Amino acid sequence: MTGFVRHIMAALLAIMAIGSGSAALAQGAVTDTGYVLGPGDVIEVSVLGQPEFTTRGRVRADGTIVLPFVGSTQISGDTSVSFAKRVGASLKAGGFYANPIVNVEIASYASRYVIVLGAVAQPGLQPVDRAYRVSEIIARAGGIRADGAEFVSVRKASGEELKLDFQKLATGADADDPFVAPGDKVYVPAAETYYIYGQINAPGVYPVRDQMTLRKAMARGGGLTALGSQKKVSVFRDGKKTPLTLDEPIRPGDVIVIGERVF
Numbered sequence: 001m002t003g004f005v006r007h008i009m010a011a012l013l014a015i016m017a018i019g020s021g022s023a024a025l026a027q028g029a030v031t032d033t034g035y036v037l038g039p040g041d042v043i044e045v046s047v048l049g050q051p052e053f054t055t056r057g058r059v060r061a062d063g064t065i066v067l068p069f070v071g072s073t074q075i076s077g078d079t080s081v082s083f084a085k086r087v088g089a090s091l092k093a094g095g096f097y098a099n100p101i102v103n104v105e106i107a108s109y110a111s112r113y114v115i116v117l118g119a120v121a122q123p124g125l126q127p128v129d130r131a132y133r134v135s136e137i138i139a140r141a142g143g144i145r146a147d148g149a150e151f152v153s154v155r156k157a158s159g160e161e162l163k164l165d166f167q168k169l170a171t172g173a174d175a176d177d178p179f180v181a182p183g184d185k186v187y188v189p190a191a192e193t194y195y196i197y198g199q200i201n202a203p204g205v206y207p208v209r210d211q212m213t214l215r216k217a218m219a220r221g222g223g224l225t226a227l228g229s230q231k232k233v234s235v236f237r238d239g240k241k242t243p244l245t246l247d248e249p250i251r252p253g254d255v256i257v258i259g260e261r262v263f
Helices: 003-026 080-093 134-140 166-171 214-220
Strands: 042-047 050-058 064-067 071-074 102-108 113-118 124-127 151-155 161-165 185-188 193-198 204-207 228-237 255-260
Touching: 042 080, 050 064, 080 102, 113 134, 134 151, 134 166, 134 185, 151 166, 161 166, 193 214, 214 228, 214 255
Parallel strands: 113 185, 193 255
Antiparallel strands: 042 050, 042 102, 064 071, 113 124, 151 161, 151 185, 193 204, 228 255
């Protein structure tokens, strides 16, 4: 048998091994739960001690990638671990290496991600390389900003919408903190606000928190100045002056004016 014929047969065996690896994956033979590769992801494939094989490439739109010796092969649906096993088996079956140790590194995530928007420190795409809960995704995005609301909205890829209490996400049971899936959108709206000015130490705009009373709103504003008077606190709601005791709740959009006491 000529060297040319042997090379052709080796290449055919490699392709057959890749195909059989795909069938095993479909039957559940590969059970690792890492990031599932897909179109747009960039990977680097290397064989230990064989620098001529090292290559980096992007998974094409049809879910394939081109590798030395092996050629174009389907990768979409594999993890880096399962694909490394398949490539190693193909290289061995093709006679290219006796016992290749293949390593697959993900250089850029692009195909499986959750979109995080709104009042978080770092909005954008968060790659999903394992099972993540909503609280973990928010943490990876830098957490909720000070002006963020106390709830999180999640729109599932299926169209289902969830409204989750952030306090329960952070401290509650697992049932209060569901898993996300690729394609989900996590949105943290800005908190609704109230306004306070006049004889207050820190006038400005502040978020309305749960069970926030007029007294708490004034405390959030730093408390009254030396000239301020609790008897001259006015609340304007929808443009109208609204009688409110210190222990009654305020509403979003309220304007609180602290008057000056008379000596």
